Amino acid sequence: MHEVSICEALLDQLTSLAAQQGWPRLRRVWVRLGLLSGVVPDALEFAFAAMATGTPAEGAELLLENEPGHFDCAVCGELELERMDFTCPQCGGALQLLRAGRDLWLSGVEPMPS
Amino acid sequence: MCENCGCESPDPFQVHAGPDAGAAAHSHMPAHGHDSAPVTGWHAHPAENGSVTWHHHGDAAPRPLLDANQRAADLNRCYFRDHGILALNLVSSPGAGKTTLLKTTLERLHPHIGCAVVVGDLETQADAEALRPTGAPVIQITTGTVCHLDARMVAAAVARLPHTGLRLLFIENVGNLVCPASFDLGEAHRIVLLATTEGENKPLKYPPIFHGARAVVITKTDLAEPAGFRVELARQAITQVAPQAEVLTLSSRNGDGLDTWVAFLDRLLQAFDPRG
Numbered sequence: 001m002h003e004v005s006i007c008e009a010l011l012d013q014l015t016s017l018a019a020q021q022g023w024p025r026l027r028r029v030w031v032r033l034g035l036l037s038g039v040v041p042d043a044l045e046f047a048f049a050a051m052a053t054g055t056p057a058e059g060a061e062l063l064l065e066n067e068p069g070h071f072d073c074a075v076c077g078e079l080e081l082e083r084m085d086f087t088c089p090q091c092g093g094a095l096q097l098l099r100a101g102r103d104l105w106l107s108g109v110e111p112m113p114s
Numbered sequence: 115m116c117e118n119c120g121c122e123s124p125d126p127f128q129v130h131a132g133p134d135a136g137a138a139a140h141s142h143m144p145a146h147g148h149d150s151a152p153v154t155g156w157h158a159h160p161a162e163n164g165s166v167t168w169h170h171h172g173d174a175a176p177r178p179l180l181d182a183n184q185r186a187a188d189l190n191r192c193y194f195r196d197h198g199i200l201a202l203n204l205v206s207s208p209g210a211g212k213t214t215l216l217k218t219t220l221e222r223l224h225p226h227i228g229c230a231v232v233v234g235d236l237e238t239q240a241d242a243e244a245l246r247p248t249g250a251p252v253i254q255i256t257t258g259t260v261c262h263l264d265a266r267m268v269a270a271a272v273a274r275l276p277h278t279g280l281r282l283l284f285i286e287n288v289g290n291l292v293c294p295a296s297f298d299l300g301e302a303h304r305i306v307l308l309a310t311t312e313g314e315n316k317p318l319k320y321p322p323i324f325h326g327a328r329a330v331v332i333t334k335t336d337l338a339e340p341a342g343f344r345v346e347l348a349r350q351a352i353t354q355v356a357p358q359a360e361v362l363t364l365s366s367r368n369g370d371g372l373d374t375w376v377a378f379l380d381r382l383l384q385a386f387d388p389r390g
Contacts, residue, residue, distance in 0.1 A: 036321065037322070095354065097321060104179050113166075
C-alpha cells in the first residue's frame with residue numbers, strides 16, 4: 001500500500017503545474033504506469049479521489065494507461081503487451097518477460113475550460 | 115534544446131503561442147534518467163469545445179512518481195560502493211526461511227568475511243535476536259505498519275552499523291512479495307527466496323518482485339516431496355518471469371545446497387568491484 005505516497009507526488013506535480021499555467025481546475029489527469037510498478041489501480045484511484053480535495057485536481061477524473069512490457073515467445077518472437085501475461089496471445093505458447101517499466105509518470109492533463 | 119522548436123528554454127512547461135492558436139503550443143519536459151535522452155516535448159491538443167488536452171509520448175515527465183525513494187536508493191548505492199560493501203536485498207513471503215538461511219550463512223561466512231545484517235519486521239526484535247549469536251552486527255528495523263523497507267530506513271540503519279571490515283551486508287526485507295518490489299534500497303542485487311511449501315507458480319503471480327532478481331533461492335527442499343513441489347515447474351516459472359536469474363536450491367535444515375549458496379555469495383563478492 002504505497003499508493004498514498006505516489007498520490008502525494010502526483011498531486012504535488014499537478015498543483016505546481018496548475019499554478020505555473022494558471023489553471024484553476026483540472027478536468028482529467030492521465031497517469032502512465034509500467035507493468036512492474038506494483039500499483040493497484042483501484043487503490044490509486046481511491047487515494048486520488050480522497051487526497052485531491054482542496055487542490056486543482058479536486059473532482060478530476062484519473063485515467064490510468066499501461067505502458068506495454070516486452071515479452072518473448074519462442075515461436076512468434078518479441079512482442080509488446082499492455083498486461084502481464086505469460087501466455088502468447090498469438091500461439092498460446094509460454095512467454096518470457098524481457099523488460100517492463102517499474103515507475104509511473106504523469107502523462108497528460110486537461111484543464112477545465114474557463 | 116527542444117526538438118520541436120529549437121528553443122533553449124529551461125522551463126519545462128513553457129507554452130509557445132503559435133500563429134494558429136493552439137496548434138503550435140507545446141511545452142518542454144526534461145527526459146529523466148538517461149544521459150543521452152533527448153528533451154521530449156509535451157504538446158497540446160485543442161478540441162472544438164474549447165478544452166485542451168496536454169500530454170507527452172513516451173516516458174518524459176516532470177519526474178517519475180516514485181522518485182523520492184529512488185534518489186535515496188541511488189545515494190545508498192554510492193555509499194555502499196565507496197565503502198566497499200556488497201549489499202544484498204533478501205525478499206520473500208513471510209516464513210520462506212530468510213532468517214534461518216541467514217543464520218546458517220553467517221555461521222559459515224562471518225568468521226572469514228565481515229558480514230552484517232539489517233532486518234526489517236513489522237514488530238518484535240525476534241529476528242535480530244536469532245541472528246546475534248552468530249557474532250555479526252545486526253540492526254533491527256521495526257516498521258510498525260509499513261509493509262516494506264525503503265531506502266531511507268536502510269540508510270539510517272546502516273549509519274548505526276560498525277563498518278570496520280564490513281564487506282557483505284544482508285538486508286532482510288519485511289516478509290512480503292508485493293510492496294518491497296517497488297522500493298529499491300540501493301542494493302547491488304535482489305535475491306528472492308521461494309519455499310517449496312509455497313507452490314511453484316509464485317513467480318507468475320508476483321512478477322515485479324521476481325523480475326530483475328539476481329537469483330531465486332528455492333528453500334526447504336527437504337519438504338519438497340511432502341509438499342508435492344516440483345522443482346522443474348518452479349524453474350520454468352522463474353525463467354518466464356526472470357530469465358536472467360540464477361536458480362539455487364537448498365535446505366537450511368539438512369544442509370543440502372548450502373555449499374553452492376556460499377560459493378554463489380563468494381562469486382558475487384569476487385565480481386563486486388567497488389570502483390566500478
